[in-house]
Amino acid sequence: MRTVGEILESARAKRGLTFPQVEKETKIRGSFLKALEKNEFEKIPGGAIVAKGFIKNYGKFLGLSPKKLLAVFRRDFTEDEKGQVLPRGYYKPLDAPGFSWTPRLTVVTGVIFLILALSSYLAFQAISFLGKPPLAVSSPASEERVMHPEIKVSGKTDPDAQVSVNGKLTTVDQDGYFEKAVTLLPGKNIITFEAVSRRGKKTKITRKVFFETERGD
Numbered sequence: 001m002r003t004v005g006e007i008l009e010s011a012r013a014k015r016g017l018t019f020p021q022v023e024k025e026t027k028i029r030g031s032f033l034k035a036l037e038k039n040e041f042e043k044i045p046g047g048a049i050v051a052k053g054f055i056k057n058y059g060k061f062l063g064l065s066p067k068k069l070l071a072v073f074r075r076d077f078t079e080d081e082k083g084q085v086l087p088r089g090y091y092k093p094l095d096a097p098g099f100s101w102t103p104r105l106t107v108v109t110g111v112i113f114l115i116l117a118l119s120s121y122l123a124f125q126a127i128s129f130l131g132k133p134p135l136a137v138s139s140p141a142s143e144e145r146v147m148h149p150e151i152k153v154s155g156k157t158d159p160d161a162q163v164s165v166n167g168k169l170t171t172v173d174q175d176g177y178f179e180k181a182v183t184l185l186p187g188k189n190i191i192t193f194e195a196v197s198r199r200g201k202k203t204k205i206t207r208k209v210f211f212e213t214e215r216g217d
Contacts, residue, residue, distance in 0.1 A: 004055060004072045005039040011062040012037070016205070017136055024134045025156075026061050028054055029120050039076075045113050047083035133161040135195040135203040145210045146184070154179040157195040157203075164194050184211035 002010070012022060019030040026033075032054060035043040041051045055073055056066040077085050082101050137155040140146075157163055159176045170180040182191060193205045 003039050003076055004069050005037045008058055009037040011064055021134045021136055026057055041085035048079040048085045049083060051085055132201040132203045133158045133195040133197040135205055137193055137205050137207060140207050140209050143208045145212055147212055149211060150181055150183050152179055153182050153191060161195040161197050166192055186211050186213050
């Protein structure tokens, strides 16, 4: 059975998305996204509550059921009396000596988390303004095989970006989504997607699509 991290990683890879692209859309830091996919929930500040919130939002962005993802998470992990995520079967005696969480530490951690969140947001805004526009292609899949001479391609980018498909501009709606019909030739077709920001920065993605006129070709 796959873990929640493996399910998220597989879904992201299937859509051809990078961590920066997911970070742009979900506002979840790339390091936290990586921790989720590796099931390293101890690296996520805020314990189980924050981890489950990230899982829910990440899964929703990838088109997965948040309810099912959280069910898988609860199957493999639990939380202790302090809200920290633990693998199932791991127990720590309540009277064991060692680190103790205090109200003062809670306040300090909260302040640090807010500072990090604000810093990440400002850095993210700077990168978004100066960097290449995000571009995610939801259809077609890589090396997809079809039986029809025309397909609809779609994806998402920054609402302010210009998108072209095989050199032809297509409309981008207010949420950044775009869709266009593409005519295929028999055999292998290369479909090129390009997003251009207002500052002239470009992001390009290509997809191979095979138009099979008969099954088995």
